Amino acid sequence: MKKLKITGGNPLSGRVRISGAKNSAVALIPAAILASDKVTIYNVPMITDTFALCEILEYLGAKVEKKQDTLIIDPSSIEPKEISYELSQKLRASYYFLGALLGKYKYAKMCFPGGCPIGERPINLHLKGFEALGAKVSVEKNCYIVEAEELHGAKIYLDVASVGATINIMLAAVYAKGETIIDNAAKEPEIVNIATFLNNMGAKITGAGTSRIHIYGVSHLDGCFTEVIPDRIEAGTYILAGVLCGDDLKIENIIPKHIESLLSKLREMGAEFDVEYDSVTIHKSLSLRPTNIETAVYPGFPTDLQQPFMVLLTQVEGTSQIEENIWENRFMQVPYLNRMGANIRILGNTAIIKGGGKLEGREVLATDLRAGAAMILAGLVASGETVIKDVEHILRGYEDIVSKLQAVGAKIELMED
Numbered sequence: 330m331k332k333l334k335i336t337g338g339n340p341l342s343g344r345v346r347i348s349g350a351k352n353s354a355v356a357l358i359p360a361a362i363l364a365s366d367k368v369t370i371y372n373v374p375m376i377t378d379t380f381a382l383c384e385i386l387e388y389l390g391a392k393v394e395k396k397q398d399t400l401i402i403d404p405s406s407i408e409p410k411e412i413s414y415e416l417s418q419k420l421r422a423s424y425y426f427l428g429a430l431l432g433k434y435k436y437a438k439m440c441f442p443g444g445c446p447i448g449e450r451p452i453n454l455h456l457k458g459f460e461a462l463g464a465k466v467s468v469e470k471n472c473y474i475v476e477a478e479e480l481h482g483a484k485i486y487l488d489v490a491s492v493g494a495t496i497n498i499m500l501a502a503v504y505a506k507g508e509t510i511i512d513n514a515a516k517e518p519e520i521v522n523i524a525t526f527l528n529n530m531g532a533k534i535t536g537a538g539t540s541r542i543h544i545y546g547v548s549h550l551d552g553c554f555t556e557v558i559p560d561r562i563e564a565g566t567y568i569l570a571g572v573l574c575g576d577d578l579k580i581e582n583i584i585p586k587h588i589e590s591l592l593s594k595l596r597e598m599g600a601e602f603d604v605e606y607d608s609v610t611i612h613k614s615l616s617l618r619p620t621n622i623e624t625a626v627y628p629g630f631p632t633d634l635q636q637p638f639m640v641l642l643t644q645v646e647g648t649s650q651i652e653e654n655i656w657e658n659r660f661m662q663v664p665y666l667n668r669m670g671a672n673i674r675i676l677g678n679t680a681i682i683k684g685g686g687k688l689e690g691r692e693v694l695a696t697d698l699r700a701g702a703a704m705i706l707a708g709l710v711a712s713g714e715t716v717i718k719d720v721e722h723i724l725r726g727y728e729d730i731v732s733k734l735q736a737v738g739a740k741i742e743l744m745e746d
């Protein structure tokens with residue numbers, strides 16, 4: 330186990346370069362299975378989640394070559410072997426192997442996926458989609474088995490605009506006979522990244538990024554290359570660090586449109602920043618106004634930034650509110666922020682933050698990935714020393730977070746617990 334030690338109160342200035350998006354990369358890597366030849370994926374974040382997926386690919390028989398932030402995957406010798414619990418529980422996104430293997434081999438057996446304990450996290454909509462395409466789904470011990478003689482196009486309505494279900498159904502449907510339509514599809518930028526990758530292989534997908542996606546089945550997909558889009562959640566986390574304690578902190582290699590909901594809120598609060606084509610520079614803000622946010626599917630305010638955003642609200646004089654509408658258990662950071670001196674009360678799915686008080690360094694936990702990011706931001710702005718335990722959660726999703734923060738002036742160290 331590892332822990333982080335942060336000495337707060339140091340201004341952050343300089344440049345932070347944002348890595349490729351975790352939530353794109355974790356789908357692009359399993360999607361490589363669908364190609365008949367080598368695929369090259371650029372700008373892959375080197376985080377434990379992507380390492381875990383490469384391990385599963387190699388176990389299945391793929392050849393995976395890593396060259397800095399590039400992955401070259403040769404899926405030509407893959408076999409659809411059972412993926413054990415030991416491998417599947419390392420991360421949530423292992424569920425994409427179900428769609429990709431089903432699409433290519435008409436058979437997948439994988440134990441239940443893992444991931445952050447932020448809610449129930451059912452995958453009923455993924456399975457409903459597979460069934461609509463003609464697959465039989467069964468559960469044996471702790472494993473899903475999805476299999477089909479033949480997959481055929483279908484019209485699928487998602488009760489919830491689920492990111493995972495939208496991508497998994499696309500993966501399963503690219504080789505299905507005929508046309509598949511996904512209605513109420515998720516519109517997140519990561520979906521467009523995956524659809525573009527599949528289209529580069531020769532798939533025929535239109536409408537990705539809208540709530541109706543059409544997939545016209547094909548019989549062959551070639552090797553190709555693609556690039557992971559910048560991580561909008563990593564970008565948002567560093568932007569929040571900049572608003573909290575930055576003094577001319579430039580966040581580079583981003584697509585500002587992907588974080589418009591965050592930038593609009595910050596503008597409304599009175600934060601000082603300049604947006605350029607692929608960067609945001611945050612200046613020192615003299616005073617900020619409280620605000621309310623409600624998490625929503627894209628382009629609404631992302632749930633994945635709600636926890637880091639809460640830290641900013643603890644520092645703004647007045648009462649703010651956060652309504653969490655995606656996950657049932659995404660306020661696990663609250664007891665630790667309160668332990669550091671915040672005044673936050675939870676009423677159902679709403680957190681009421683009475684801001685303006687000072688935070689003081691304490692020993693806290695990273696209960697999940699984004700709660701961990703929130704703890705880092707709290708540690709950066711708090712007085713004294715903050716020790717964050719269970720840091721493994723953070724390392725799953727933020728590439729080189731310690732060295733990126735050290736390079737802009739933060740006093741942060743990763744150590745063995």
Ligand code: EPU
Pocket residue numbers: 352353355421422445447448449450451452453454455456489490491492493494515562632633655656698699726
């Ligand atoms: N849902 C269902 N049934 C399903 C699928 C989802 O009821 O079959 C519900 C979920 O319970 C949740 C809502 O739909 O209430 C949205 O879930 P979604 O499927 O969109 O989430 P996901 O695909 O499992 C991805 C990201 C999450 C991010 C959400 C929402 C990945 C690997 N994970 O999860 O990222 O919070 O979309 O944007 O892409 C993170 O990065 O910290 C993270 C948790």
